[in-house]
Amino acid sequence: MRKKLATVWLGGCSGCHMSFLDLDERLLEIAQWADVVKSPVVDQKEFPEVDVVLVEGAVVNAEHEEEIVLMRRRSRVLVAFGDCAVTANVPSMRNAWPKEVVLRRSYLEVPGTVEGRVPTEEVAALIDRVRPLHELVKVDFFLPGCPPSADLIYYVLTELLHDRVPVLDEARLKFG
Amino acid sequence: MLGKLDEITARVRQRSQEYRLKLQVCCGAGCLSSGAGELLEELKRAVAAQGLEGEVGVVPTGCMGPCNQGPLVRVSPDDTMYEKVVAGEAAGLVECHCGRGEEVRAKLLFSGGEGPVCERASEHPFFRLQRRVALENCGVINPESLEDYIAAGGYRALYHALTGMSREEVIAEIKQSGLRGRGGAGYPTGLKWETVYKHVSAEKYVICNGDEGDPGAFMDRGILEGDPHRVLEGMAIAAYAVGARKGYLYVRAEYPLAIKRFELAIKNARAQHLLGSQVLGTEFQFEVEIRVGAGAFVCGEETALIASIEGRRGQPQPRPPYPAERGLWGKPTLINNVETFANIVPILIQGGEWYASIGTPKSAGTKAFALAGKINNTGLIEVPMGTTLRQIIFDIGGGVPDGKRFKAAQTGGPSGGCIPEEHLDVPVDFESVVKLGSIMGSGGLIVMDESSSMVDVARFFMEFCMDESCGKCVPCRVGTKQMYDLLHRICEGRGTESDLALLEELAPMVKETSLCGLGMTAPNPLLSTLRYFREEYLALIPRRAEGASVGPSAHQP
Amino acid sequence: MARQYEMIMRHSRNSSGTAEPPRTDTRYKRIAAAMQKHQCRPDALIEILHKVQDAFGYLPMEAVRFVAREMRVPPSRVYGVATFYHFFSLKPKGKHNCVICTGTACHVRGAQAIVNEIQQQLGLRPGQTTADGKLGVQIARCIGCCGLAPAVVLDDQVLAKVKPGEMVETLRARVGGAR
């Protein structure tokens, strides 16, 4: 039976998605097993019910908080995709300071800011601390790496889309 | 030399016989802070003013026990005790009791409470159920007077050991007594002495551990303040037995009075050749130095204590090697706690067999406890091992105040656990307390009533351990921080079931892998409250709405 | 005495650019005397730091440097020891000091309420000192007066069975009285 696959981009650099695209011709192989029903490269507003979702990025703002809960509810297998999703990684480097300090620094104090102001409407409000996915929802599979290699993504997706549990042994498991 | 001790004894006895009555004023730290110092002076003045100088003596003593009734006065030999005597009442008390020979009924000990009041203090359950061995002189003699100590039989045990016993015989006596370390772990004292004795070295050390860091424990403080010579004599006997010539008392900086009195004790003992180059006229030489701690609970751990005496950060070392083999300056070192040393003299005087006859077969002798928390009679007590917690808390301690219900007794401080009502009839000894998920510890006993949250208690102790973790080993340094954060979250009502699961996963790991006793026991308060009061944890965890995320906490620490 | 002077003088001459303690400061003489008593043995470091804190009320860096140099103990080791033990403070304490005991007995009898009240009424958290340096608030891990819980040590005097409101009043009076 064909599976439904989604990929999501939360607080991250999209590098994991780049690595996903690096699957190149193997993407066609994936397409034989699953429909990519929701992804930054698919025009679909609502998050549908899916079999597998790859979530890139950490939970950084209020929107992410809502989205991740929704995704959890509508996904059979939720994969923390890449270091940001697994450890909060680079986005979390702001966590040692209160978000007000971080915002002031970014929008007002850095050189080159002209008449800076902290945006309030255009972008979602930051939450106090950047958090990895598993602090908010149950994560079924952790796929660390910054980014995980295309080979690794291929391996993990192949297993999951065939209802097998991938195994990250010492050779496959790596942060950074 | 024995003649000199007898001579001093005779002199003191004769002087005290001149007095018809003796007013003993408790000058333990508790009573001093409620005004015992002024009271002492005022009583002396009143006695003089009423012309009773020749027949009524006024003397300070160490801690008498019932600390929250202070300042305390005992009239001897009438055996009458008065509570909460302020300086302004001194003249009236002297006039009434000493002048007219009438008791001041309204001021009798415990008359302010709900329990029984006795004209003879020793008949009150608070005293009647106690058996004072280590605290024998505490609250009886003047702790600042060497002569008083000698008159109470002091330094006879040392003399007896030095002149009439071989080192092996001393150790055999201690072994026979069944005495176990009173600092908490309960290691057999005689065995420890023997190990140090057996290690051949020109230099050896004896250390008295007075770093009583458990919050809620003040037995060692009571002993050091109330009977410093007893500890000093115990140390000297130990030094003779194991072959040491130098001893250290390591004591907390928070105990200035104990430091002062011990310093004085050393000075006076040296002057009388009870310390120094030829102790009591024998070849034995022994010097004692005080080392003052600087606020680190972990220094109660023996290897950390040694590091601290050596002027370093008080971080524990892996054992082996044990201090008995390689301790202070790398030399064989005997470390015993204050209360342990305080038990040595009576064992030598009355014999190991006598001591072993008190208490239970595996935990011989008596144990001092500091009662505090939600209990009527707070204070310092000493009971035979095997006394039940119920007797200690309800008969001696007078139960829980304000009509509240008893909930749990906490023993062993941050290393111990909470024992609930259903186990109150278990006889207290080293093994039984461990079976209940706590430890005997050094003797702090805190009573909690129904208004105390046990999760809060667990968090309180975890915060303590986190703050006091030396930072050397990872499980303790980070584990206590993680456990504290998780407990805090639960206390604040922000916890989840997976937080609880994490706690239960972390606690055994920290317990089993930490380097020293602090980390190994840090999870105890958490584990014991989880064992007996799990429903209190669950009650604090918000119930999740149907279908919500199943992951860990949606909240920040 | 002469030897102590010499020690201080030598120390001044060997100056390596760091601030020197005033040669006439008797507190330094006392510390130098204490070091001499222990023959500058490194194991006496904690004893000497106690002396420094007795003399100054805290551990001024200048004095800490003096001790390290005279005792020939590596600077990082001295600093490591000074910060390991909570009894030592590298910051000046208040003129008046209020130490709230938060031991177990005090905790179950309401020590936290005292801490909270002081924080709310006087704006002082444990470890803080008022801007004018008049009042410092600290917490202690059991002062061993469990029978008097909750207990507070105000300027070395133990106060028993303290009530939060009264404590704040006492503190206000103490600080006000010092003006």
Place this chain on the structure above:
Amino acid sequence: MNEIVSIQLDGNELKVELGRTILDVCREAGVDLPVMCYLEGLSVVGACRLCVVEIEGSPRLFPACTTPVAANQAIRTQTEKLKRYRRMIVELFFAERNHVCAVCVANNACELQDLARRVGMDHVRFPYLFPECGVDASHPHAVLDHNRCILCTRCVRVCDEVEGAHTWDVMGRGHASRVIADFNEPWGSSTTCTSCGKCVQVCPTGALWPKAASMGNLRKEPGKIGELVAKRKLNA
């Protein structure tokens, strides 16, 4: 030469010399125990607790690096419990400071990172503590980044025991402990540092790194310290 006794190591009978540690014996027998604080040539502190093993007949766990072998010991090094505990300890390391492999100069040359893969840590279950940590770049040749420090104290020990400078020590205690130079001063202004670079070589993570290095070309040689110490003994 000490007495030879027999022990059991993970079920295999072995003849070993008394006086050696379990870690020694394990290494010789090819049993690879994880360590962080241990480094050949430096004093043994038994602080990381990664090398704990089970000894039959005792309910306790024993750090292999400090525990001497004894006759007839039956040692187990790879039980499920030990594996679980080791992973937890590694997780505690990662949660304690701010380890971001992606931007670390020691990425792919880090003992902690390697350890994480060895113990199968695919994520950290404990809340990250995110402490505020400074970076000291005042030294001309090297940087100290507290975000990546695991307080193994190899730098402290090598500086004191091998170089003899004792520039480094640890200040504070518990989770507030920090490695410091001199009186908690910028490393570059240290009056005791000889700039020998040994601390950088022994640091297992990217906490101490040479300014000349960039990600991908960092190579540390902690093993040299053991060789150095051995050579000195030879010459002594």
